[in-house]
Amino acid sequence: MTTELGLGLVGCGAFGAYVLDAVAGLPGLRVTAVADADPARAAALAGRHQVTACPDPDTLLRHPGVDIVAVATPPATHAALSIAALRAGRHVFCEKPLATTARDAERVGEEASRAPGTLVVDHVLRYNPLLRAVRRLVSEGLLDAPRRFLFENDAADEDLDADHWFWDPDHSGGIFVEHGVHFFDAARALLGSEPQEVRASAVGRPGGPVDMVVADVVHPGGALASHLHSFTHAHRCERQLMRLDHGFAESRITGWIPTHGVITAWTDEAGARAWERLPLRTAELLHVPGFRPHPDDRVSVTVHRDAGGAAPARGRGVTRSVPHRVDVVVDLGGEERKPYVYTESVRAAMADLVRCAATGGTPVADVRAGVSAVAVAEAATRAVASGHVQQVVTVGAGSRTA
Numbered sequence: 001m002t003t004e005l006g007l008g009l010v011g012c013g014a015f016g017a018y019v020l021d022a023v024a025g026l027p028g029l030r031v032t033a034v035a036d037a038d039p040a041r042a043a044a045l046a047g048r049h050q051v052t053a054c055p056d057p058d059t060l061l062r063h064p065g066v067d068i069v070a071v072a073t074p075p076a077t078h079a080a081l082s083i084a085a086l087r088a089g090r091h092v093f094c095e096k097p098l099a100t101t102a103r104d105a106e107r108v109g110e111e112a113s114r115a116p117g118t119l120v121v122d123h124v125l126r127y128n129p130l131l132r133a134v135r136r137l138v139s140e141g142l143l144d145a146p147r148r149f150l151f152e153n154d155a156a157d158e159d160l161d162a163d164h165w166f167w168d169p170d171h172s173g174g175i176f177v178e179h180g181v182h183f184f185d186a187a188r189a190l191l192g193s194e195p196q197e198v199r200a201s202a203v204g205r206p207g208g209p210v211d212m213v214v215a216d217v218v219h220p221g222g223a224l225a226s227h228l229h230s231f232t233h234a235h236r237c238e239r240q241l242m243r244l245d246h247g248f249a250e251s252r253i254t255g256w257i258p259t260h261g262v263i264t265a266w267t268d269e270a271g272a273r274a275w276e277r278l279p280l281r282t283a284e285l286l287h288v289p290g291f292r293p294h295p296d297d298r299v300s301v302t303v304h305r306d307a308g309g310a311a312p313a314r315g316r317g318v319t320r321s322v323p324h325r326v327d328v329v330v331d332l333g334g335e336e337r338k339p340y341v342y343t344e345s346v347r348a349a350m351a352d353l354v355r356c357a358a359t360g361g362t363p364v365a366d367v368r369a370g371v372s373a374v375a376v377a378e379a380a381t382r383a384v385a386s387g388h389v390q391q392v393v394t395v396g397a398g399s400r401t402a
C-alpha cells in the first residue's frame with residue numbers, strides 16, 4: 001500500500017475514543033479529524049490525538065484529509081451520517097447497529113451499492129479469532145455446521161444511568177437493535193444461513209424500562225438460534241455463554257467477546273488424527289488479518305480413544321462410527337484478556353475496511369451483514385409488541401428472507 005487513508009471520527013464519546021486508540025498505528029491509516037455535537041468533546045479528543053477538531057460532521061465529511069468516516073454516535077443517527085459520508089465519496093466504518101430500523105438500514109445499503117466507498121459495520125465478533133477458528137473447523141469438516149446457536153448474556157447495567165440513551169428506543173432502537181445485532185449477525189455467520197422468523201419476549205424491572213429480552217430465531221434447514229440479553233448486572237457479575245450444537249460435537253464459548261472455548265467432539269480415527277494436529281496449526285487456525293495474535297494463545301487437544309465403544313452412533317437420522325472423544329480447548333486468555341481481544345477485533349475490522357478500500361474487495365462485516373442483523377432485531381422487537389411470530393423481511397441491498 002503506497003498511500004495512507006485519512007480517518008475522520010464522528011462521535012467522540014466512550015466508544016469513539018476507544019476506536020481511535022484501537023486503530024492507532026494501523027498500516028495504511030492515519031487519524032486526521034474528529035467531530036462531535038459537543039465541541040468540547042471533539043476538542044479534547046482532537047488534542048489527545050493531535051488532529052483537527054471540526055465544528056460539525058458536515059465539515060468533517062468535506063475535510064480533504066478524510067477518506068474514511070468512522071460513525072460512533074448513538075444508533076438513531078447512524079443511517080443518516082453513513083449515507084451522507086457515502087454521498088460525499090467517503091468510505092464508512094459504522095458502529096453497530098447500522099441503523100435503528102430495517103428500512104433505514106436498507107437505505108444505507110442502497111447508497112452503498114451506488115457509492116464508490118466501502119462500508120464496514122463494526123460487528124466485532126466477525127473479527128474474533130475463536131469464532132473464526134470454529135468457522136474454519138466447520139469448513140474443513142471437522143465440525144458439522146451448527147444446528148443450534150444459544151447465547152446467554154448477563155450484561156452489566158452498572159454504568160447505564162436511567163437517563164442514558166441506551167434505555168430510550170427512539171435513540172437506541174431498543175436492546176435487540178442496540179446490542180442484539182452483534183449476535184444475530186454472529187448466528188447468521190456461524191449457522192451459514194439467512195434468518196427466517198422470530199419469536200420474542202421482553203420484561204423490565206417494575207416501573208423501569210425493558211432490560212431483559214429473549215428471541216428465538218428460526219434458520220432454514222432445521223437450525224434454531226436463541227438469544228438472551230439481560231442488562232441487569234454489576235460488572236463483576238457479568239457472564240456470557242455461547243453454545244453451539246454441532247450434533248456429534250459441541251462448542252462452548254465464554255465471554256461476549258469470546259476469549260475461551262471448549263469443544264467436545266465424537267470422531268473416527270482419521271478425525272482423531274486431524275484433531276491431534278490442531279495445536280501445530282494454532283496460528284493458522286486463529287488467523288484474522290489485522291488482529292495481532294497474543295503470544296500466550298493456546299490450542300490443546302486430548303483424544304480419548306474408544307471412549308464410546310465400537311457400535312455406530314445415530315443422531316437426527318445420521319449414523320456414524322465415532323468411537324473416540326476429543327476434548328479441545330482454545331484459550332485466548334479468558335476474561336482477563338478481553339480488553340486485548342476486543343481492541344484487536346476493532347483493529348481487524350478497520351484493517352478489513354482499509355484493505356477493501358484499496359482493493360475493491362468485500363469486507364467480512366459488510367453492509368448486507370448490517371442490514372440483515374437490523375432486520376432480525378426489528379422482527380424481534382415487532383414480535384414482542386405483537387405477541388406473534390414475525391417474519392424477517394429485508395429487500396434491496398440486504399437479502400430477501402421473507
Ligand SMILES: NC(=O)c1ccc[n+]([C@@H]2O[C@H](COP(=O)([O-])OP(=O)(O)OC[C@H]3O[C@@H](n4cnc5c(N)ncnc54)[C@H](O)[C@@H]3O)[C@@H](O)[C@H]2O)c1
Nearest residue numbers: 011012013014015016036037038072073074075095096122
Ligand atoms: N462495536 C462495539 O463493540 C461497540 C461497543 C460500545 C458501543 N458501540 C456503539 O458505539 C456508538 C457510540 O456509543 P458510546 O457508548 O460511545 O456513546 P456516547 O454517548 O458515549 O457517545 C456518543 C457521542 O456522540 C455524540 N453525538 C450524538 N449525536 C451526534 C451527532 N448527530 N453528530 C455528532 N455527534 C453526535 C455525543 O455528543 C457523544 O459524544 C453506539 O452506536 C454504540 O452502540 C459499539
